Amino acid sequence: MAENRQKTGREYEGAAAEYLSGCGCRILERNFCSRYGEIDIIAEDSGVLVFVEVKFRARGGGQEAVDANKQRRICRTALFYYTRYGYGEDTPCRFDVIAIDGRERMEHIKDAFDFRW
Numbered sequence: 001m002a003e004n005r006q007k008t009g010r011e012y013e014g015a016a017a018e019y020l021s022g023c024g025c026r027i028l029e030r031n032f033c034s035r036y037g038e039i040d041i042i043a044e045d046s047g048v049l050v051f052v053e054v055k056f057r058a059r060g061g062g063q064e065a066v067d068a069n070k071q072r073r074i075c076r077t078a079l080f081y082y083t084r085y086g087y088g089e090d091t092p093c094r095f096d097v098i099a100i101d102g103r104e105r106m107e108h109i110k111d112a113f114d115f116r117w
Helices: 002-022 068-084
Strands: 026-034 037-045 048-057 093-101 106-113
Touching: 002 026, 002 037, 002 048, 002 093, 002 106, 026 068, 037 068, 048 068, 068 093
Parallel strands: 048 093
Antiparallel strands: 026 037, 037 048, 093 106
16 A cells, blocks of 8 residues: 555656646756655756655645645755755745645645745
8 A cells, every 4th residue: 555655656746847847947856865854856946946845635635734844844854955965055945835636636836835943
């Protein structure tokens, strides 16, 4: 069962990455992991680092699943990414959510949340 969910997740993350590429974003990483957590997609959009969480829910949107705890983990992982690759504080970023529902409708929520420590 978990293997099927992982496969489904990878498929939807792939679709989200294709969507972002089609919107002019450059995909930098997929499934970037650190001891703080994982970020599904890291992209660059006109000089802005974009940290993207992809959420699929069979019923309803997935954006509700990105709660405060998940947001903190994503933010800490983003800080790790900045440090690891030498990005300065002057490099802007945003946190997006791509929510996919059971009918495979995709909703891209830019600036879905602010940085949380």
